[in-house]
Amino acid sequence: MSSVGSGPVGTPDEHSATDLRAGAADGLMDAFWAYERALMTDDLDALDRLFAPGPATLRGDTDGLLVGHDRIRDFRQGRGGAPPRRVVRVHVRPIDADHALVVAVTEPEGGGRGLQTQLWQRAPAGWVVSAAHVTLPVPALDTRIxxxxxxxxxxxxxxxxxxxxxxxxxxxxxxxxxxxxxxxxxxxxxxxxxxxxxxxxxxxxxxxxxxxxxxxxxxxxxxxxxxxxxxxxxxxxxxxxxxxxxxxxxxxxxxxxxxxxxxxxxxxxxxxxxxxxxxxxxxxxxxxxxxxxxxxxxxxxxxxxxxxxxxxxxxxxxxxxxxxxxxxxxxxxxxxxxxxxxxxxxxxxxxxxxxxxxxxxxxxxxxxxxxxxxxxxxxxxxxxxxxxxxxxxxxxxxxxxxxxxxxxxxxxxxxxxxxxxxxxxxxxxxxxxxxxxxxxxxxxxxxxxxxxxxxxxxxxxxxxxxxxxxxxxxxxxxxxxxxxxxxxxxxxxxxxxxxxxxxxxxxxxxxxxxxxxxxxx
Amino acid sequence: MSSVGSGPVGTPDEHSATDLRAGAADGLMDAFWAYERALMTDDLDALDRLFAPGPATLRGDTDGLLVGHDRIRDFRQGRGGAPPRRVVRVHVRPIDADHALVVAVTEPEGGGRGLQTQLWQRAPAGWVVSAAHVTLPVPALDTRIxxxxxxxxxxxxxxxxxxxxxxxxxxxxxxxxxxxxxxxxxxxxxxxxxxxxxxxxxxxxxxxxxxxxxxxxxxxxxxxxxxxxxxxxxxxxxxxxxxxxxxxxxxxxxxxxxxxxxxxxxxxxxxxxxxxxxxxxxxxxxxxxxxxxxxxxxxxxxxxxxxxxxxxxxxxxxxxxxxxxxxxxxxxxxxxxxxxxxxxxxxxxxxxxxxxxxxxxxxxxxxxxxxxxxxxxxxxxxxxxxxxxxxxxxxxxxxxxxxxxxxxxxxxxxxxxxxxxxxxxxxxxxxxxxxxxxxxxxxxxxxxxxxxxxxxxxxxxxxxxxxxxxxxxxxxxxxxxxxxxxxxxxxxxxxxxxxxxxxxxxxxxxxxxxxxxxxxx
Missing domain, CATH: 3.90.1300.10 (Amidase signature (AS) domain)
Structure with a gap:
């Protein structure tokens, strides 16, 4: 694992780690940013394509872990979009030529900081997420409860x-x-x-x-x-x-x-x-x-x-x-x-x-x-x-x-x-x-x-x-x-x-x- | 990536996915459970050993992302132990012979469910965590605030x-x-x-x-x-x-x-x-x-x-x-x-x-x-x-x-x-x-x-x-x-x-x- 790597950050005045080593994960960051754009526009087709198909794909957050591409798709269709945010820091951890972990710190418009861990894998059609763990800022109280x-x-x-x-x-x-x-x-x-x-x-x-x-x-x-x-x-x-x-x-x-x-x-x-x-x-x-x-x-x-x-x-x-x-x-x-x-x-x-x-x-x-x-x-x-x-x-x-x-x-x-x-x-x-x-x-x-x-x-x-x-x-x-x-x-x-x-x-x-x-x- | 794998679960009556394929990640689950035991006993030395050394190691939760083994160690020393819990489900995603993602659903004694994503890598001395993302159940209100x-x-x-x-x-x-x-x-x-x-x-x-x-x-x-x-x-x-x-x-x-x-x-x-x-x-x-x-x-x-x-x-x-x-x-x-x-x-x-x-x-x-x-x-x-x-x-x-x-x-x-x-x-x-x-x-x-x-x-x-x-x-x-x-x-x-x-x-x-x-x- 490389000791440190980082993708582009949301704004130039935000602190960033050293740039991603060129070639460490060809096309990975393009896929990462394509996913981010799709998330912010609630482009469900693009999000589905950028998540690995099949029953092993994982996505978890505070409400629990969803197992399988279909469950994750259902969840996205039901939620009506993710809260607007910018990505303020990206840590890339290349694993091998076909796998990388990408950990991103996000700043939701509403305040606080979020965290997102994604395991990316290179599929025939390009990079896809095979597991994701998302933390959004905790609200003052859960108004559903x-x-x-x-x-x-x-x-x-x-x-x-x-x-x-x-x-x-x-x-x-x-x-x-x-x-x-x-x-x-x-x-x-x-x-x-x-x-x-x-x-x-x-x-x-x-x-x-x-x-x-x-x-x-x-x-x-x-x-x-x-x-x-x-x-x-x-x-x-x-x-x-x-x-x-x-x-x-x-x-x-x-x-x-x-x-x-x-x-x-x-x-x-x-x-x-x-x-x-x-x-x-x-x-x-x-x-x-x-x-x-x-x-x-x-x-x-x-x-x-x-x-x-x-x-x-x-x-x-x-x-x-x-x-x-x-x-x-x-x-x-x-x-x-x-x-x-x-x-x-x-x-x-x-x-x-x-x-x-x-x-x-x-x-x-x-x-x-x-x-x-x-x-x-x-x-x-x-x-x-x-x-x-x-x-x-x-x-x-x-x-x-x-x-x-x-x-x-x-x-x-x-x-x-x-x-x-x-x-x-x-x-x-x-x-x-x-x-x-x-x-x-x-x-x-x-x-x-x-x-x-x-x-x-x-x-x-x-x-x-x-x-x-x-x-x-x-x-x-x-x-x-x-x-x-x-x-x-x-x-x-x-x-x-x-x-x-x-x-x-x-x-x-x-x-x-x-x-x-x-x-x- | 294998389509599905799962480690042992906390109790036999809890639903589990199929067992971990033997040999897919030799010694990985031993390390996983050793980590869990160390966490529950707040064995700081063991926890430090089971996290990869160096400045690239990551650990994030609702309060933010800590970068580097030393910061993570400082955090552990300051928190006075993790809340008691049992692991109710484990999803293992072998990546290659030396890397695997392990996603665990936990059940804290205090209620709710937690989620933990760990990227494990095989080091000379054994498996270590190189990145972790932890979600604990959200309290009714953050009493610090x-x-x-x-x-x-x-x-x-x-x-x-x-x-x-x-x-x-x-x-x-x-x-x-x-x-x-x-x-x-x-x-x-x-x-x-x-x-x-x-x-x-x-x-x-x-x-x-x-x-x-x-x-x-x-x-x-x-x-x-x-x-x-x-x-x-x-x-x-x-x-x-x-x-x-x-x-x-x-x-x-x-x-x-x-x-x-x-x-x-x-x-x-x-x-x-x-x-x-x-x-x-x-x-x-x-x-x-x-x-x-x-x-x-x-x-x-x-x-x-x-x-x-x-x-x-x-x-x-x-x-x-x-x-x-x-x-x-x-x-x-x-x-x-x-x-x-x-x-x-x-x-x-x-x-x-x-x-x-x-x-x-x-x-x-x-x-x-x-x-x-x-x-x-x-x-x-x-x-x-x-x-x-x-x-x-x-x-x-x-x-x-x-x-x-x-x-x-x-x-x-x-x-x-x-x-x-x-x-x-x-x-x-x-x-x-x-x-x-x-x-x-x-x-x-x-x-x-x-x-x-x-x-x-x-x-x-x-x-x-x-x-x-x-x-x-x-x-x-x-x-x-x-x-x-x-x-x-x-x-x-x-x-x-x-x-x-x-x-x-x-x-x-x-x-x-x-x-x-x-x-x-």
Missing amino acids: WRVVGDPLVPATAAGALTGQSVAVKDLYAVAGQRVGAGNPARIAAARPEPRHAAAVEALLAAGADLRGIARTDEFAYSLAGTNVHTGTAPNPQAPGRISGGSSSGPASAVSLGHATIGLGTDTGGSIRVPASYQGLFGFRPTHGVVSTDGVLPLAPSFDTVGWLTRDAALLATVGDVLLPPAPDRACGEAVVVPELLALAHPEVAAPVEAYARDRAGGVRESWQLTELPAWLTAFQTRQAWEAWQAHGEWLAPRLHTLGADVRGRFEMASRVSEDDAARAAEQVAVARRRIRETVGDRVLVLPSASSVAPRVGQGLTDIRHSTMQLTCLAGIGGLPAVSVPTATADGLPCGVCLIAPADRDRDLLRLAAELAVAKR | WRVVGDPLVPATAAGALTGQSVAVKDLYAVAGQRVGAGNPARIAAARPEPRHAAAVEALLAAGADLRGIARTDEFAYSLAGTNVHTGTAPNPQAPGRISGGSSSGPASAVSLGHATIGLGTDTGGSIRVPASYQGLFGFRPTHGVVSTDGVLPLAPSFDTVGWLTRDAALLATVGDVLLPPAPDRACGEAVVVPELLALAHPEVAAPVEAYARDRAGGVRESWQLTELPAWLTAFQTRQAWEAWQAHGEWLAPRLHTLGADVRGRFEMASRVSEDDAARAAEQVAVARRRIRETVGDRVLVLPSASSVAPRVGQGLTDIRHSTMQLTCLAGIGGLPAVSVPTATADGLPCGVCLIAPADRDRDLLRLAAELAVAKR
Whole structure:
């Protein structure tokens, strides 16, 4: 390796190392600068040509490593161009006649410095990049995850079981002095600072946890995706290029990234369990009504629950000790796994869930006829929609245009649900609730937390939402406590095992999850 | 290049690519894992051995690129170990018999995913890394720079000249609902939320700027270093491995990184000009007394000024339009450069400052006898110390142990300044102020903003502080407006040209700086 070499620099007054030794890598710097021009003009064809074809090509950044030319191309097509920058220094390290490493320091227009390492190889048609590692300047905060964040934002008010823990709270919870944004810019512009903390926030602070910050949500929590059109798709560090899951997207990504140890969210129809599943986290929704929703913006009060996410089953249970009402310990009943529910999930997810049920939970198989499930889901969604419009319709009616298309469509549908439809749906839900509670009995139902792994960013979500909600609505309708335990597909992608327990057995269920989780995965 | 290869992975349940082809890179994976073990045990000798010797070796991360084995070794010695992690996937790309690229995905214990790209080469004694690029998970906020940050933390209260700009405010300014921390944990624990914004904060919000967040300061602003022992040394993206400068360290780093466009700080004895100089920013301290310090925690009121930092001279002037009292436009007088003042700076800094004075500012050389300067500096420091103790002594006396050694030493000295000494110092300062104002006259004095480039992290700072303060105290004693304009040494390191104008010529000076700055550098 030559001791030092350097290509041209962006401006003559910038310090440079000695010039590239002539002939050390014929044509390399031309290719380097052609790549830089293509990047700055978002010339996707040129960028694709300048990256080596095939499944071995690598490109990594803060959001993760993409493997294979096709994935890298998909990423470029989705991002809408790289931030403008100039190259201020280039270090060339020739390896042999056909390979060189090029490390460039960049200066983005927006400030800071970036770094780019590229392994170039000479292909028949010219030099191409076979591996790239890119570092952009870190923003003040990741606005896909956070609205406000501090060191801490609010300190613990006492020492306790959660001393040393930090909370990412979904932007539906009142935090004293802060506004509730609910993921919608019009809402936050109109909101006033809250006079006091939500009950759950107060309880966590009093148990020793610091409040790290206020994390993003899908608009009004009316989504399972985490693709808020205003604040962007929250990152999924366990599955780069895939969505985070929602609507507790910010708390989930914050916990996944280690920004906080506890994500305080809500679960109405899966908003804790789905991001837990997509990101390999533990997530819990309690029995409906047992944890106070005081100070939490409602979506559909008949189903809304305060839920939480962690990277660790023991901590999930400790949060339960703080938030749940006291109850005598009782061991959970036997685990039951239903082939017809497994069949609602993609086979790559059903397989590890079935294996978990069998190998860890010792579950017995039991066949259920699911003929009524579609009607139950419809009743759940109808009632949820009506309640959501009751909660927000008056304010939203003149502001529907401020919503992203997906959430807007749901609220528009909600605005058309009649009082009669809503009453009928409530009756159907009540019947279904009794049926679900009777069928689960004293046992623990094991099923997939979501019907698939996290979809790729940009992928259509309508079908996935429907099939996932067939699974998640069971706990929602039943008002039953549910924990999502992380597992993984054969391909190593996160997915979740959902354990549903009888009503008011929240602490027993959390203890079971902690016992089963000898390790994170 | 082989199409795919992979080394062993951290745990058997983690997905892996196909195994490394046997013999493709004999001994490489042993070296890779030896490096990983050395990293996890902070075995500095092993790490040094496993990095290629010489000046061409590279190691880069979010904070910048280090060039040369020695710099990399210094960095490792200073950081106190890498965060614990496991390697979850390894992609090996053999290049030839003696070179391979190894890209590893890591999972830090604290959450998220990391990425590491290493170019390995076979040396006589075995495989060594010749270039490395490391990405760690990004924290929720960089606590070296920020205490609280939001999107925004406080929105603008009206549209105006600063619409679209964002402010990083030093943690000495009152922000409604937030506490003033002054860089000291005991102080922040004891502080209460402020009822209203400081006057300067209010003015910027009313002119259209959003408040991005509350940025770090050296403790009680009593330092020029930016090396707060509690919150860490703020990064200097323009000079990796070097200190940020202080005491407006957080606002300076925030602006440098593009986290905010305006850094609102204070300058008593150089706390705007020194970080501006070290980080290649524009910085301004106004005529003493012309911008209200209402709501700003004092250090030494006889010298304290509200100051600001930007990456752009035009914006520096626009902030002046908002904060400064109206005044008729008058062209600044001729520039004068004093060889005896240049000689107080390191030659690598004096040279570009002299060149700037000559080539841009058209400055004339004028010899000054500086025989009184040491006495003036002593009087300034004595008076500053006494006022600082008046401001904080009562609260700090039982809490001196909560301060870092440098600031503690200064406050201990301050506690011993007698009333008589302080009165005598005030007289000396008054005499010196008249002398400085008379000597500058109607002209613009051009001098180095600081005596050196940013010192390396860990370097002793006592002598540098003294020689820099000989330069910065002139505007401090004179109560004169001073702007720091970025330039660079022959080696490409940032340094600053300071232009000092007559009292109340603040707007004229800012206009001059904007005219001279046809480009950032």
